[in-house]
Amino acid sequence: MKQITAILDGFGSTWLLLVRSLSYAGTLPRQYRRFFEQCYLIGYTTLPIVAILSFFIGSVLALQAGYSMQNFGTQQFIGSLVGLSMARELGPVMVAILLAGRVGSAITAELASMKVYQEIDALVTMNIPPARMLVLPRLAATLVMVPVLAIIADLVGWFGGAIVAKYTAMISIEPEAYFAVLRRYTHFKDVLNGLIKAELFGFVVVLVCCNIGLNTRGGPREIGASVTRAVVVSLILILVLDYFVTQVLMPLQ
Amino acid sequence: MNNLQQTTRVGLFFILGIALIWVTFQTLSGGKIFREKGYSLIAGFESLKELKKGDEVRMAGVVIGAVEETRLAGRRAEAVLRIHPEVQIKNDATATIVMAGLIGTNYIGIDLGTPGAPALRDGAEIRTKATPDLTAIMTQMGVLGKKLEGALGSISTAVTGDGKTPGLFQKLDKLVSDNGENVNATVANIRQVSDKLNKGEGTLGKLLNDPKLHDDLVATVNEIKGTAAEAKTFVANAQAIVDQVKAGKGTLGALVYDDTTGNDIKASVKNIRDISDKITRGEGTLGKLINDDSTLRDAQAIMKKADRALDGLDDTGPITAVGVVARGLF
Numbered sequence: 001m002k003q004i005t006a007i008l009d010g011f012g013s014t015w016l017l018l019v020r021s022l023s024y025a026g027t028l029p030r031q032y033r034r035f036f037e038q039c040y041l042i043g044y045t046t047l048p049i050v051a052i053l054s055f056f057i058g059s060v061l062a063l064q065a066g067y068s069m070q071n072f073g074t075q076q077f078i079g080s081l082v083g084l085s086m087a088r089e090l091g092p093v094m095v096a097i098l099l100a101g102r103v104g105s106a107i108t109a110e111l112a113s114m115k116v117y118q119e120i121d122a123l124v125t126m127n128i129p130p131a132r133m134l135v136l137p138r139l140a141a142t143l144v145m146v147p148v149l150a151i152i153a154d155l156v157g158w159f160g161g162a163i164v165a166k167y168t169a170m171i172s173i174e175p176e177a178y179f180a181v182l183r184r185y186t187h188f189k190d191v192l193n194g195l196i197k198a199e200l201f202g203f204v205v206v207l208v209c210c211n212i213g214l215n216t217r218g219g220p221r222e223i224g225a226s227v228t229r230a231v232v233v234s235l236i237l238i239l240v241l242d243y244f245v246t247q248v249l250m251p252l253q
Numbered sequence: 254m255n256n257l258q259q260t261t262r263v264g265l266f267f268i269l270g271i272a273l274i275w276v277t278f279q280t281l282s283g284g285k286i287f288r289e290k291g292y293s294l295i296a297g298f299e300s301l302k303e304l305k306k307g308d309e310v311r312m313a314g315v316v317i318g319a320v321e322e323t324r325l326a327g328r329r330a331e332a333v334l335r336i337h338p339e340v341q342i343k344n345d346a347t348a349t350i351v352m353a354g355l356i357g358t359n360y361i362g363i364d365l366g367t368p369g370a371p372a373l374r375d376g377a378e379i380r381t382k383a384t385p386d387l388t389a390i391m392t393q394m395g396v397l398g399k400k401l402e403g404a405l406g407s408i409s410t411a412v413t414g415d416g417k418t419p420g421l422f423q424k425l426d427k428l429v430s431d432n433g434e435n436v437n438a439t440v441a442n443i444r445q446v447s448d449k450l451n452k453g454e455g456t457l458g459k460l461l462n463d464p465k466l467h468d469d470l471v472a473t474v475n476e477i478k479g480t481a482a483e484a485k486t487f488v489a490n491a492q493a494i495v496d497q498v499k500a501g502k503g504t505l506g507a508l509v510y511d512d513t514t515g516n517d518i519k520a521s522v523k524n525i526r527d528i529s530d531k532i533t534r535g536e537g538t539l540g541k542l543i544n545d546d547s548t549l550r551d552a553q554a555i556m557k558k559a560d561r562a563l564d565g566l567d568d569t570g571p572i573t574a575v576g577v578v579a580r581g582l583f
Contacts, residue, residue, distance in 0.1 A: 039263040047266070148270020155273060187307070188282035195274070 010233070014211045017131060021139060024132035034137040042103050042138070042206075043145030050098055050149050051156050057090050058082055058157030062164040066171035075171050079178040080185035082161035087191045091153040093242055095146060096201030100234035104209035107138060108230035111213025112223040120214065135210045139203065146202035147195045154191060158182060193249050200245060205234045291318060291338045292375035296348045301330040302359060302386050304350055309360040310334050311351075312342070320361065334361060334379070343370040348381045 028035060065081045111134060114120050120130050158179075165173040212230040216222050301323055310318040318336040325331070336342060343366025351362040363379070373379060385393075414420025419427070429436070449455055453462030460466055497503055501510040531537055535544035 036260045036263050039267070040259045043270075044262050044266050144267060145270075147274065148267060151270055151273045151277060155277070183281060186281055188278045191274075191277050191281065 010208075010211070013215060014207055017135060017211045017214070018139075018207055020129070020131040021135040024129065024136050027132055028136060028140055031133070031137050034133070035140055038137045038141035039145055041106070042099070042141050043148060046098060046102055046145075046149060047152065049102065050095060050153050053098065054086070054091065054094055054153035054157040055160040057094055058086055058160030059164040061085055061090065061157070062161035062171065063168060066165065066168055070170050075165075075173060076177060077181055077185075078161070078165050078171060078173060079181035082165075082178075083158055083182035083186035084190055086157035086161070087154050087186055087194045088197075089194070089242075089246075091150050091157060092194045092198035092201060093238060095149045095153050095198050096205055096238045097235065099142075099146070099149075099202050100205045100209070100231055100238065104205045104234050105227050105231050107206060107209045108213040108227045109223060111210060112216035112226040113220070115214055115216045116218070116220055116223055130214060134214075135207075138206050138210060142202045142206045143199065146198050149202075150195050150198035151191070154194060196249065197242065197245055201238050201241065204237055204241060208233055208237060291336050291340075293321060294334045294336055294342065294373060295376070295378045296332045296334055296361065296381050297326065297329045297378065298332065298350065298381055299329060299383050300386075301332055302350055302352075304332060304359045304361065308358075310336065310363065311360050312340065312346075312363045313365055314362075317363070332361065341372040342379065343367060344373050344377070345370045346373075346379065348379045349384050350386075351384070352387065 061082050062078055065078050066075055069075050069078060069081075111120075111130075114134075123130055123133065162175045162178045165171045165178045166175055209230045212226050212233065216226040304320060304323060306320055306323055308320045309316050310320065317340040318334055320332050321335040322333040323330065324333070334348075342363060346363050346366035348361050348363045351360055352358075353360055410420070412421045414423050450458045450461055453459055460470070498506045498510075500506065507514050532540045532544075535541055
């Protein structure tokens with residue numbers, strides 16, 4: 001019973017936080033410095049790991065697809081498989097998971113320590129709502145940066161697949177053929193679909209992480225517990241949301 | 254300063270992302286979401302088979318557009334084709350659904366049409382032709398297979414028999430077993446003959462085995478050849494003569510082809526006939542000679558007198574003879 005209340009409490013406080021921070025949206029231009037700082041942290045510093053991971057995700061996708069497709073002799077369609085999977089599913093999900101692991105955990109840790117060390121209380125006392133100063137710039141930065149990360153993940157993953165397709169003996173598809181098939185069967189709406197998903201996931205991850213950080217209670221030990229909870233909840237939400245968002249977006253093709 | 258650098262990096266990063274999204278969009282969709290380029294044509298088919306939205310439209314193998322929409326229109330299926338604006342499709346061009354692969358990739362193929370025909374305009378309907386799809390071909394194959402099976406079955410019955418009437422093989426078997434002795438004897442005879450041939454016995458054997466005989470045969474053949482050549486020359490000459498005759502040259506030619514000669518001959522023959530008639534009737538000297546006995550008798554009498562005179566000459570001796578000769582001389 002207590003856990004159910006905790007879950008409902010989590011949902012409710014997250015929604016409230018969202019509404020509250022959006023109500024301060026007009027103050028964003030005045031906080032542009034914070035906004036850019038968060039953009040830097042969320043987008044720029046996350047780029048290398050996104051690039052590396054998506055390269056290998058694309059590679060292994062091509063490798064596995066080539067292995068299973070050689071049973072039917074349809075290796076030439078590997079480009080469409082890698083293209084569609086990266087654009088529609090793996091790109092956005094990968095970006096969201098990396099965001100949860102690298103950015104979300106950092107946000108929760110920062111906000112939880114601020115909460116634990118009563119910096120948040122000090123802000124509230126000074127009539128500076130944490131939703132305005134701490135949450136809004138992060139959400140805005142996420143909205144701006146995540147599509148960029150997602151498109152880079154897609155493209156790098158495609159190239160990784162192309163390289164594996166060329167240099168793996170059982171596939172041996174030239175990059176021209178690979179990209180011709182990819183272009184033929186992957187449409188921009190698939191990429192757009194992925195970008196929408198990535199945007200949504202990133203937004204939810206950052207919002208949840210902010211909320212869990214701000215709702216930390218107790219001593220410094222709680223900071224670690226909050227970070228763990230934030231990452232776990234983020235991952236669960238990403239994969240659950242993924243299914244339903246895909247279902248919703250599918251008929252819109 | 255550090256802050257500005259940070260802002261710059263973020264700005265650059267964001268612009269890079271937007272640029273990448275734009276490039277992807279242009280590459281994958283060719284900018285189709287915002288504006289529809291080109292004009293549309295309607296192609297009605299009995300069945301669109303596996304054709305779907307976004308499939309290619311090709312003219313002579315070149316991609317000239319895409320299937321924009323597929324829909325049912327009354328008793329037929331319609332595909333709306335979006336064609337590039339620079340491509341003109343003649344109004345007698347025909348659209349077909351072409352199967353590009355076995356795993357369900359189709360495209361609409363449009364032929365070139367005749368050069369002088371007017372081009373189709375936006376919203377026009379293009380002529381279509383139904384092509385058999387894989388299922389239809391497979392069904393036909395099935396029917397064909399059944400027929401083949403029937404034919405093979407009847408052949409098999411004919412060969413092996415159906416229990417009541419004996420089959421071909423049984424008949425052959427019976428034939429061979431019934432006539433085994435005869436066949437063996439015949440084979441033995443044939444073998445004897447071939448042995449003899451091999452050993453050079455008999456005319457044929459000698460011919461086969463004796464080189465001299467062979468040489469003779471060759472010589473004979475050569476002679477025949479020579480004779481034939483001569484015969485050829487002779488025939489050629491004869492031909493030349495015949496040609497001359499035909500041309501009316503020479504006596505024979507004149508004889509055959511000249512009317513005057515013929516008439517002369519006729520006249521001569523008539524004369525001869527007249528003469529012989531007269532002779533037969535005993536007219537004239539010759540006739541009398543031939544037909545009158547008196548003349549013969551006269552002649553006999555004269556001959557007798559001459560005989561006697563000659564006898565008398567014998568008695569007078571050679572002097573008289575010399576005197577006669579001398580009298581004759583002087």
